[in-house]
Amino acid sequence: MSPTTVVSSPGKVLVSGGYLVLDPKYSGTVVCTSSRFYTVIREDSSCGPNTIRVRSPQFSDATWEYSVSTAETPVKVEESPKNASKNKFVYLALQVTLVLVAEISGITSMNTTLSKGLDIAIVGDNDFYSQREKLASLRLPRTLDSLSQIVPFTPTGVPLYRVHKTGLGSSAALITSLVSCLLIHFSSISTNSFSASASDGRLLAHNLAQYVHCYAQGKVGSGFDIAAAVFGSHIYTRFNPAVLNGLMSDKAVRSPLHPILSPSNKAWDYAVKPFKLPPLTRLMLADVDTGSDTPSLVGKVLKWRTENSEQAFALWTDIDTLNTRLAETLVELSKLYEKDRASYTTAVKYIASLQPIQWSANPYQPEEEKPTISKFFESHQISQAIRTKMKRMGELSGVPIEPVEQTILLDSCVSLAGVIGGGVPGAGGYDAIWLLVCDPVDSSPDIPPVQRVEQVWSEYSELSVSPLSAKESFSGGVRVEIMDGVIGLAEATTLP
Numbered sequence: 001m002s003p004t005t006v007v008s009s010p011g012k013v014l015v016s017g018g019y020l021v022l023d024p025k026y027s028g029t030v031v032c033t034s035s036r037f038y039t040v041i042r043e044d045s046s047c048g049p050n051t052i053r054v055r056s057p058q059f060s061d062a063t064w065e066y067s068v069s070t071a072e073t074p075v076k077v078e079e080s081p082k083n084a085s086k087n088k089f090v091y092l093a094l095q096v097t098l099v100l101v102a103e104i105s106g107i108t109s110m111n112t113t114l115s116k117g118l119d120i121a122i123v124g125d126n127d128f129y130s131q132r133e134k135l136a137s138l139r140l141p142r143t144l145d146s147l148s149q150i151v152p153f154t155p156t157g158v159p160l161y162r163v164h165k166t167g168l169g170s171s172a173a174l175i176t177s178l179v180s181c182l183l184i185h186f187s188s189i190s191t192n193s194f195s196a197s198a199s200d201g202r203l204l205a206h207n208l209a210q211y212v213h214c215y216a217q218g219k220v221g222s223g224f225d226i227a228a229a230v231f232g233s234h235i236y237t238r239f240n241p242a243v244l245n246g247l248m249s250d251k252a253v254r255s256p257l258h259p260i261l262s263p264s265n266k267a268w269d270y271a272v273k274p275f276k277l278p279p280l281t282r283l284m285l286a287d288v289d290t291g292s293d294t295p296s297l298v299g300k301v302l303k304w305r306t307e308n309s310e311q312a313f314a315l316w317t318d319i320d321t322l323n324t325r326l327a328e329t330l331v332e333l334s335k336l337y338e339k340d341r342a343s344y345t346t347a348v349k350y351i352a353s354l355q356p357i358q359w360s361a362n363p364y365q366p367e368e369e370k371p372t373i374s375k376f377f378e379s380h381q382i383s384q385a386i387r388t389k390m391k392r393m394g395e396l397s398g399v400p401i402e403p404v405e406q407t408i409l410l411d412s413c414v415s416l417a418g419v420i421g422g423g424v425p426g427a428g429g430y431d432a433i434w435l436l437v438c439d440p441v442d443s444s445p446d447i448p449p450v451q452r453v454e455q456v457w458s459e460y461s462e463l464s465v466s467p468l469s470a471k472e473s474f475s476g477g478v479r480v481e482i483m484d485g486v487i488g489l490a491e492a493t494t495l496p
Helices: 088-105 107-114 132-137 170-185 200-217 224-231 241-248 294-307 309-339 341-351 367-397 404-414 449-459 489-493
Strands: 004-016 028-043 051-055 063-069 076-079 118-124 234-237 271-274 281-288 419-423 432-438 465-468
Touching (some): 004 170, 004 309, 028 281, 028 309, 028 489, 063 088, 076 088, 088 107, 088 170, 088 200, 118 489, 170 200, 224 234, 294 367, 309 341, 309 367, 367 432, 404 419, 404 449, 432 449, 449 465
Antiparallel strands (some): 028 118, 028 234, 063 076, 234 271, 419 432
């Protein structure tokens, strides 16, 4: 065990598969973001033996203390009566993980690790929380450049319950980083567990994080957000909820957990297929300052599906076909890049200067560039068709999956030069939008597509739109970090 352990996990964007991903017959394409959550665990004698202090320095009144009783079976975590508030997610993450740690590493090892007490600091990149007020206080416009001027892990100045989240999957990223960091710090998995994409340590962290997240929410969701936090970008097919049925019905965490959460348990039948966005493209995200109640939206759509099974089946089949085609087309673009990088690069610069409707209109287009341009236009058409079908599902179910205000905004964006496609991520609503834009090495003499999009966002008046700095992350899912390798992390997590 090292004195300090640091683990991070990324946020997510479900670019296709909203609602369908709840059913194991369908899949969803999830992209992990460059914005990450970090958990830092240190020995700290000021806490006292068998005491864990958890801090969230970005919020006011966000320190919680817990005592750990290892004399009981299973191990018991108790909240300190001095805590000013409760944090259900953190408490359950500690309780469940320490029960599992005791089973894997043994009580003696656990007592040694807890002998001096532990300090745990958890912080998230700024993109997980709306920075509108921060930008206003700095008298900066809502632009990508302005966001880069905000101090990393900037304090929000409000209690946790008052923060405005941006929909990047903060709870899933937090839980994954926390339980993974605990597993490593207590030597239940090795420090190099996350160096391989499908190691037993990574798979165990996934199963544990899924359980904790579901238990804290009181229901078994699709799990795509946890899967993104663990594995990175991928095409996801959910696990059968039955694997957690026995554990979810318990009022208290029971032991043994390992037989159920172990990677060797074949009941964990989820599928994760590697995926990444095409080269020389960029994922752009915007926070829309309205917000939606995701559980409420999902409940209404599932009720409509139950009451209109034939209609829903036909529509979901159409959407699934389009979702699959979109993922395949984006993967094929990566292959075209590997086959002929020069022609691909030239083609991206060409379409970055034109509206999608013009991409294939040039009769003098060099033959070697046509396959790339054709695939990009196909991606554009498919993403637009997905939007149409998802909007139709919203109309039939009475749910604002793509509200009118979002439609106007997205239509303005996807008609711009160099914009491949976009949509409302996940369950839809008013939370956010995503766009996939061309990101050529050099756009000159034209304006880069990113700047065109920013201009539209800054002028849109139907909703308040603020960009997020996050892109797709190519660093994968959960990983061990070196403190000094993350700008601002030491300053944000060290005790005053």
